[in-house]
Amino acid sequence: MVKVGVVGLGAWGWNVARSFAELRDCELVSCCDTDPKRVANAMKTWPTVKAKADIDELLREDSVEAVVISAPAVTHYELAHKVLSADRDVFIEKPFTLNVRDAETLAEMAERKNRVLMVGHLLEYHPVVRRLKKMIQDGELGEIYYIYTQRVNLGRIRGDENALWSFAPHDISQILYMLDMQPIDVSVRGQSFIQNGIEDVVFLSLYFENRIMAHIHLSWLDPHKVRKTTIVGERKMVVFDDTEATEKLRIYNNHAEVPQIRSYGDSIQVRFGDILIPRVETTEPLKIECQHFIDCVKNRTTPLSDARDGLRVIRILEAAQCSMEQDGVPVRIQGANSDKQHSSVISDRRWHALRV
């Protein structure tokens, strides 16, 4: 039994706490929230769980072996620092931190102290995303041309972070996981309509090696609820629609066929094949994610979405924020080999010319 404490019992944190409470080889022993109403609710829901007013009280509970942080993003660094300083394993909801420096500090601390550090990149635990990764890695789609994702609805408008930091960790981590590649640069345009300086709508473009492009559309100000990923490959095209209850994945056997030897007048053929809706496991991704954290704590193994994964996403988010503040100027992403360097702005638009 791994004994877990959950910090932050808001809209999402409550789901997370419930999920850990329901796992068989885990015991939710403590939780905390700075809002006394949430603490009172927790006491009513889980009478045997010690509900506390803050993380310091929670960490004084010797029985707590691992801590899950699901408080607002702005608190992640400070709370995770406390957890690691108290020699406990930690699961941090997305976004890992709000800048590269903090992410590096936590990554280094976890490594030095031999602690498990996992970041809540939920989509890496989604059965459909895992299936898509396998299809890409097995070459079933052929060469990947481009990917686009949409995460839009008329939803909760946050006051402490913009749509980029709130939503993009999902899409970026999903794309990096599926492609197993680092982007070269990012270009972002966003606009604040409701609150000054907090972007409600964001259009983000990533450019990878092999000419692969990825485009991410994010908004909490949209008439439709869309959670969709489209991947266009040389041989097949796929659509993952996470708003569908069961038929979440569609595989289109469609492609464009260029004749090997093309003589004058030969046109490129567009082929339409069958559309396949495969059966995919329906386990809730949050359940799989929480179980993975417990397994890593028990077996002292490195999580799939570990500190390095968290760090590469924060590097892209920091570069993306930088691009957005400069009206979409492409910003180069520093690779994993230059961990100490921060993202730098390619102020010179010749970057695109230099790249090819």
Ligand SMILES: NC(=O)c1ccc[n+]([C@@H]2O[C@H](COP(=O)([O-])OP(=O)(O)OC[C@H]3O[C@@H](n4cnc5c(N)ncnc54)[C@H](O)[C@@H]3O)[C@@H](O)[C@H]2O)c1
């Ligand atoms: N993985 C996902 O799909 C997903 C979905 C939604 C939110 N999230 C993430 O989960 C986290 C929480 O989001 P939410 O929607 O529940 O937010 P929320 O605002 O609904 O709840 C946050 C809770 O944290 C409490 N809190 C604030 N500061 C605290 C502190 N220092 N110590 C203890 N408690 C504190 C607040 O009182 C509140 O109850 C965020 O990081 C968010 O990005 C993840």
